[in-house]
Amino acid sequence: MSKPSFVYVTYIRATPEKVWQALTEPATMKKYWFGAFAETDWKPGSPWALKFDDGRVADAGEILEADPPKRLVIRWRNEWKPEIKAEGWSRCTMTIELHQGVAQLTVRHELEGEGTKFIEAVSGGWPRILSNLKSLLETGSVTYETKA
Amino acid sequence: MVDVSTFKPNTVYVIYIAAAPERVWQGLTDPAFTRQYFGGLAVEVEPRAGGSFRMLTPDGRSHISGEVVEWSPPRRFSCTWVVEGMPGFAALPACLVTYDIEQAGGAARLTMTESHSWEIPDAILSGGRQGWPAMLSSLKSLLESGNPLSIKMEPPREMLEALKALKK
Numbered sequence: 001m002s003k004p005s006f007v008y009v010t011y012i013r014a015t016p017e018k019v020w021q022a023l024t025e026p027a028t029m030k031k032y033w034f035g036a037f038a039e040t041d042w043k044p045g046s047p048w049a050l051k052f053d054d055g056r057v058a059d060a061g062e063i064l065e066a067d068p069p070k071r072l073v074i075r076w077r078n079e080w081k082p083e084i085k086a087e088g089w090s091r092c093t094m095t096i097e098l099h100q101g102v103a104q105l106t107v108r109h110e111l112e113g114e115g116t117k118f119i120e121a122v123s124g125g126w127p128r129i130l131s132n133l134k135s136l137l138e139t140g141s142v143t144y145e146t147k148a
Numbered sequence: 149m150v151d152v153s154t155f156k157p158n159t160v161y162v163i164y165i166a167a168a169p170e171r172v173w174q175g176l177t178d179p180a181f182t183r184q185y186f187g188g189l190a191v192e193v194e195p196r197a198g199g200s201f202r203m204l205t206p207d208g209r210s211h212i213s214g215e216v217v218e219w220s221p222p223r224r225f226s227c228t229w230v231v232e233g234m235p236g237f238a239a240l241p242a243c244l245v246t247y248d249i250e251q252a253g254g255a256a257r258l259t260m261t262e263s264h265s266w267e268i269p270d271a272i273l274s275g276g277r278q279g280w281p282a283m284l285s286s287l288k289s290l291l292e293s294g295n296p297l298s299i300k301m302e303p304p305r306e307m308l309e310a311l312k313a314l315k316k
Contacts, residue, residue, distance in 0.1 A: 009278075010163075011285035011297055102297050131164035131255075134285065139293050143166045144253040 004119045005110040008126045012103045014137040016096040019103045020069035022133055023094060032132035032142050042066045048074055056080065061089070071095050076109075078118060087115030090122075105130065149198045150215050150228055155244045155263035158273055161280045162259045167291045169249045172256045173222035175287050176247055179204075185286035185296040193227070195219050201227040209233060214242060224248050234303070236311035241266050243276075260284060271310035275303050 012019055022028045026037035035053030040046055044066055050059040057079045065073035072094045078084040089112045097104045107130065109122045132142040165172055175181045179190035182203070189203040189211055196219055203212035211233035218226040226246040231237035244263040249256055262276050282299045290296040 009281035011282055011299060013289060013293075013295070013297055100299050102299055127162040128164055131288070134288065135166055135292055138289055139166075141166070143164045143292075144255040146253060 003110050003112070004115060005108065006119050006123045006126065007106065007108045008130060009104065009106045010130045010134055011099065012105060012134045012137050014103050016069040016098055016103050018137055019096050019105055019133075020072075022137060023072065024068075028136075032136045033129055034132075034146065042068075042072075048076075064091070069096055078121070081121075084117045084121055087111060087118040088113045090118055105133075150217065150242070152217055152226075152228070152244050152263070152265075155265050157261045157263045158268060159262040159276050159280065160259065161284060162257060163284050163288055164252060164255045164257050165288045165291055166255050169222040169251060169256045171291055172249050172258055172287075173225070175291050176225060177221075181287075181290065185290050186283055187301065193219075195221075201229075205233065214245075217244065218246075222249055236308070236315065239315070240272070240311075243268075258284065258287075269310050271306040272314075275307040278304055 022032070024038070024042055026039070029037045030053065036050055036058060037053075038048060038050050040048035040063055042063055044063055046063045048061050048063050049057050052058050059076055060079050061075040061077055063073075064075050065071060074092045076090045076092045077088065091110050091112065093108045095106045107126055109119070109126070111118050132144070135141060135143045177191060177193060179192065182189055182191040186203065188206055192202045192204055193216060194200050195216075197216055199216040199219070201214045201216050202210050205211050212229055212231050214228035214230055216227045218224050224246065226244065228242040229245045230240070230242045241264070246261045246263070248259040248261070250259075260280055262280070279301050282297070282301055286297040286299060
């Protein structure tokens with residue numbers, strides 16, 4: 001059996017460098033991630049935290065791989081919902097490839113152990129966040145600013 | 149009318165689009181739109197349950213054909229789907245493609261669900277799993293910026309091999 005996972009692919013009219021920048025720059029993240037942003041130096045082995053706009057830690061973990069502008073792997077655990085945190089560690093792999101002049105961004109989120117809640121949560125979250133990111137890079141505005 | 153009660157969802161893709169549900173509906177059902185983001189194909193649909201559904205090539209040949217299962221503008225459009233225009237594909241059982249459009253904040257949430265009546269191998273599902281994100285990303289770009297993405301898709305090799313294996 002394969003591990004519980006979620007995969008989302010989106011195509012963005014932007015260079016891989018622009019997509020990488022949007023994925024790693026806190027000020028840009030806040031615009032499409034509903035105010036959330038990352039705190040890390042993006043070096044393999046460094047701690048990583050995703051914080052809400054009020055500074056609470058949403059998720060935390062470690063940078064496993066960072067190969068700009070192509071590949072980013074984060075060891076990732078939810079920190080604010082006990083029932084999701086209880087499912088333990090996940091691995092999030094983001095890959096950016098240039099595909100006929102368009103950036104193809106793939107986010108693969110895989111749980112290390114068993115469970116359904118973590119994957120359910122990210123399955124709802126990634127399409128919102130990445131739809132917003134695509135709009136921001138292509139049009140300068142996000143799809144919508146608050147979670148619906 | 150075709151009975152789809154036994155079809156099971158195998159591929160789901162959700163995308164949020166900064167547009168009214170009516171605009172997303174138009175994007176899915178108006179040939180002037182589909183030509184721009186769906187591999188050049190023009191949708192031709194009889195707007196009622198039981199009506200015919202086709203996607204036509206620029207020279208007018210039927211590339212995809214099926215039957216409308218639900219026509220509820222601007223919320224749900226569902227139809228069966230047989231790819232006629234590619235060798236090996238026409239022999240597959242029809243799949244069911246359902247588009248659900250919901251208001252989500254100031255945007256529209258579009259959910260595409262591809263369902264099947266048989267135990268379809270992952271290798272054959274790979275075609276849709278590769279194609280839908282490209283098509284629907286392009287639809288989003290078209291509706292938000294006026295410009296579709298030009299991404300040309302070929303069926304994945306694993307899918308072509310699985311189709312060959314089915315024929316034996």
